[in-house]
Structures are given as structure tokens and as C-alpha cells.
Amino acid sequence: MKLQNKHALFFILIFFLVVGILIVFYYFFFIHKEVSYRRKAALNIISFGGERRTDLAVYRAKSGVWFIKPSSGGATYTKAWGGDPSDRPVPGDYDGDGKTDIAVYRASTGAWFIVPSSGGTPSTKAWGGDPSDKPVPGDYDGDGKTDIAVYRASNGTWLIIPSSGGIPSTKVWGGDPSDKPVPGDYDGDGKTDIAVYRASTGAWFIIPSSGGASYTKGLGGDPSDKPAPGDYDGDGKTDLAVYRVNGGAWFIIPSSGDKPISRGWGGDPSDKPVPGDYDGDGKTDIAVYRRGTGTWYIYPSSGSAPYGMSWGGEADDKPITTTLSSID
Numbered sequence: 477m478k479l480q481n482k483h484a485l486f487f488i489l490i491f492f493l494v495v496g497i498l499i500v501f502y503y504f505f506f507i508h509k510e511v512s513y514r515r516k517a518a519l520n521i522i523s524f525g526g527e528r529r530t531d532l533a534v535y536r537a538k539s540g541v542w543f544i545k546p547s548s549g550g551a552t553y554t555k556a557w558g559g560d561p562s563d564r565p566v567p568g569d570y571d572g573d574g575k576t577d578i579a580v581y582r583a584s585t586g587a588w589f590i591v592p593s594s595g596g597t598p599s600t601k602a603w604g605g606d607p608s609d610k611p612v613p614g615d616y617d618g619d620g621k622t623d624i625a626v627y628r629a630s631n632g633t634w635l636i637i638p639s640s641g642g643i644p645s646t647k648v649w650g651g652d653p654s655d656k657p658v659p660g661d662y663d664g665d666g667k668t669d670i671a672v673y674r675a676s677t678g679a680w681f682i683i684p685s686s687g688g689a690s691y692t693k694g695l696g697g698d699p700s701d702k703p704a705p706g707d708y709d710g711d712g713k714t715d716l717a718v719y720r721v722n723g724g725a726w727f728i729i730p731s732s733g734d735k736p737i738s739r740g741w742g743g744d745p746s747d748k749p750v751p752g753d754y755d756g757d758g759k760t761d762i763a764v765y766r767r768g769t770g771t772w773y774i775y776p777s778s779g780s781a782p783y784g785m786s787w788g789g790e791a792d793d794k795p796i797t798t799t800l801s802s803i804d
Contacts, residue, residue, distance in 0.1 A: 520614075520660070520706075520798040521753050522567055523547065524593065526575035530752030530761075532772055533796035534788035535565040535580075542578055542796075545787050547754065557591055560584065567796055568613040568622030570639065571596060577622075581611040588624050603637055606630065614659045614668030616685065617642060623668075627657040634670050649683060652676065660705045660714030662731065663688060669714075673703040680716055695729055698722060704749040706760030706798070708777065709734060719749035719764070726762050741775050741782075744768065750797040755780060765795035 522530050529547035536543065540559025545552045555578055558565070562584040570577045575593035582589065586605025591598045601624055604611065608630035613622045621639035628635065632651025637644045650657070650672035658673045658680065667685040674681065678697025683690045693716055696703065700722035708715045713731035720727065724743025729736050739762060742749075746767040751760045759777040766773065770789020775782045788795065 522576050522796055522798060524567075524576045524578070525550065526573070526593075527756070528753070529756035530754045531576075531796075532785060532787040533567075534770075534790075534793040535796060536790055537561075537563070537792040537794060538790075540580075543788065543793075545785075547756070555591070557589065564611060565794060565796055566611045566613050569593075569615075569620070570599075570613075570622045570624075572619070572621035572639075579613075581626075583607075583609065586626075601637070603635065610657055612657045612659050615639075615666070616645075616659075616668045616670075618665065618667035618685070625659075627672075629653075629655065632672075647683070649681065656703055658703045658705050661685075661712075662714045664711070664713035664731070673718075675699075675701065678718075693729070695727060696720075702749050704751050706751040707731075707758075708737070708751075708760045708762075710757070710759035710777075715760075717751070719747075721745070721747065724764075739775070741773065747773075748795055748797075750795045752797060765797075767791075767793070 524531055524544055525546050525548055527548045531547045532545040534543050540556055542555045557578050558580040560582050563580040563582050566579045566581045567576045570590050571592040571594045573594045577590055577593045579590040586602055588601045603624050604626040606628050609626040609628050612625045612627045616623045616636050617638040617640045619640045623636055623639045625636040632648050634647045634649060647670055649670050652674050654676035655672040655674050658671045659668045662669045662682050663684040663686045665686040669683055669685045671682040678694050680693045695716045696718040698720050701718040701720050704717045704719045705714050708728050709730040709732045711732045715728055715731050717728040724740055726739045726741055741762050742764040744766050747764040750763045750765045754761045754774050755776040755778045757778040761777050762775040764773050771784050771786050773784045
């Protein structure tokens with residue numbers, strides 16, 4: 477009888493051990509992955525090495541060379557990709573490996589040229605080409621890969637190719653001459669939402685991908701305001717934010733419901749907003765790139781001391797940031 481009890485106890489222990497392993501497996505490969513996708517969509521980190529911290533990078537338009545300074549502290553490097561006068565940098569994780577891929581959108585032809593960080597063959601895709609088209613890459617289908625997309629300013633139409641293989645979609649949203657596309661994950665469902673910032677009034681018009689009703693919020697309206705959305709409170713949702721060039725002030729409305737934030741950071745006429753998660757704490761940091769000197773001034777959300785770092789400085793250098801479509 478004692479031997480039978482020992483065998484029964486042994487099988488019970490094995491059973492719970494197997495169940496525990498399955499639970500851990502499910503968490504890391506499904507739940508954790510889903511949470512990562514959601515946070516990824518809101519933060520939209522520019523990380524060419526996949527370190528989950530924003531890298532410093534510039535695209536030198538006259539030569540088509542990318543200059544990258546990894547956040548990991550690794551060796552800096554360059555990559556020649558682009559060079560056509562109409563090329564615009566459109567970095568994103570097109571292959572879904574967790575690393576930002578180098579890519580350009582050639583406005584003169586509507587061609588996208590992408591270098592997968594996973595080592596695959598560079599690809600070309602024709603999508604766009606209208607003189608008013610603005611590239612707005614994002615993860616609109618929530619599969620963890622960046623989708624090719626453009627916003628056609630002439631009629632306010634969004635044209636999107638899902639990386640999951642679905643049928644290309646179009647959506648009319650915007651159309652006012654002052655509208656700027658500000659895609660982001662405003663509802664926190666892991667998918668990029670269609671949205672525009674109307675500079676003439678400071679109104680944000682947002683369509684949640686989760687199926688909720690579209691809505692409007694006001695933030696900005698000053699002629700010098702530049703939209704700079706990001707996940708500043710780290711709740712997995714994109715927050716409304718603007719950088720006021722005239723005065724160098726940031727205005728942020730946290731999606732978590734916390735008190736609106738205003739902070740002075742910048743102020744030089746050449747400063748461009750370059751929000752990103754530079755300290756890797758899961759929150760977007762306030763930052764500006766000073767075109768006149770090539771200096772990045774970063775205000776970490778983690779509470780560390782603000783700092784400046786030089787990277788770039790040529791007159792035609794474009795800082796690589798998630799707000800490229802709205803600050804150009």
C-alpha cells in the first residue's frame with residue numbers, strides 16, 4: 477500500500493510539473509508576445525539591433541547613407557541605402573524579427589526599398605507615387621510586422637498593404653490642407669490606428685482599430701506646434717503630444733488619465749522633436765535633435781540626468797525618429 481501511495485504521489489507531482497511548464501510556455505509564447513506587440517505598437521522604438529532602446533541615427537540625404545549609433549554601446553556603423561533626391565527614410569520592422577529595418581520611400585516613383593535586418597534579400601514594393609503621398613508605415617494589422625502605407629494628402633485617403641497578406645485597404649480620414657498623419661496605437665490593442673493632427677485648429681482625429689467610435693481631441697494649435705505622439709506614461713497606449721518650436725515647450729496628454737504635462741526642452745529654431753525610449757524603461761522620452769550642431773538633447777523618463785550627444789550635423793541630415801511623417 478505504501479508503495480502504491482508513493483507511485484500516486486510521484487505521478488501527481490509529474491502532472492503538476494507538466495502543467496506548470498505548459499503555463500510558463502503559454503505565457504512567454506502567447507501572452508508575453510501579445511503584450512510585447514502592444515507595447516511595441518505604442519512605443520514604436522527605432523532599434524536596429526533590437527535592444528528595445530532607441531538608437532541615434534541620421535539619414536544623409538545627399539549621399540543616401542545611414543549613420544547609426546547603437547543604444548547597446550556597440551560600434552557605430554553606416555549603410556548606403558537611398559540617395560535619390562526624393563528618397564525619404566521609412567524605418568520599421570518589416571520582417572518582424574524585433575529589429576528596425578533600413579528602408580526608404582522614393583516619392584518620385586512610389587517605390588519602397590527595404591533591407592531586412594534578418595538577412596533576407598532586399599525587397600522593392602511599389603505603393604504610392606502621388607505627389608501628395610506621405611509614407612506612414614505602421615503595424616495596422618497587429619501581426620508584429622510593419623505594413624507599407626501612405627497618406628494621400630490631396631484627398632485624405634490612407635492606402636495600406638497588410639503584411640499579413642490581407643487585401644490592401646483604403647480609408648478616407650483627413651483631407652484638410654493642414655492635416656498631418658499621426659498614426660499610433662491610441663487604444664492599446666497592438667495595432668496602429670489611423671489618425672490626423674489638424675494644425676490649423678490643434679484637433680486630433682482618431683479611428684481606433686479596436687472598433688470603437690472615432691473621436692476628436694484638442695491639443696496644440698499654435699502655428700509652430702509639431703505633433704510628437706508617443707507612450708510617455710508607459711501604459712501601452714499612444715499619448716497625444718506636441719512640441720512647440722516657438723519657445724521649446726512640450727505639451728502631453730497621458731492616455732492613463734494622469735494630469736497633462738508641460739515641459740520646456742529645446743527652443744533653438746533648428747530643433748526637431750525626436751521622441752523615443754532612449755533609456756529602455758518602456759516610456760517615451762522627450763528629446764530634440766538640434767540640426768545646427770547635430771546634437772541630440774534627451775530628457776530620460778526614468779529620472780536620470782538629461783544629457784546631450786552629438787550624432788549628425790550635416791545640413792541635409794534627417795534624424796531617424798517615429799515622427800518623420802509629421803515633422804518634415
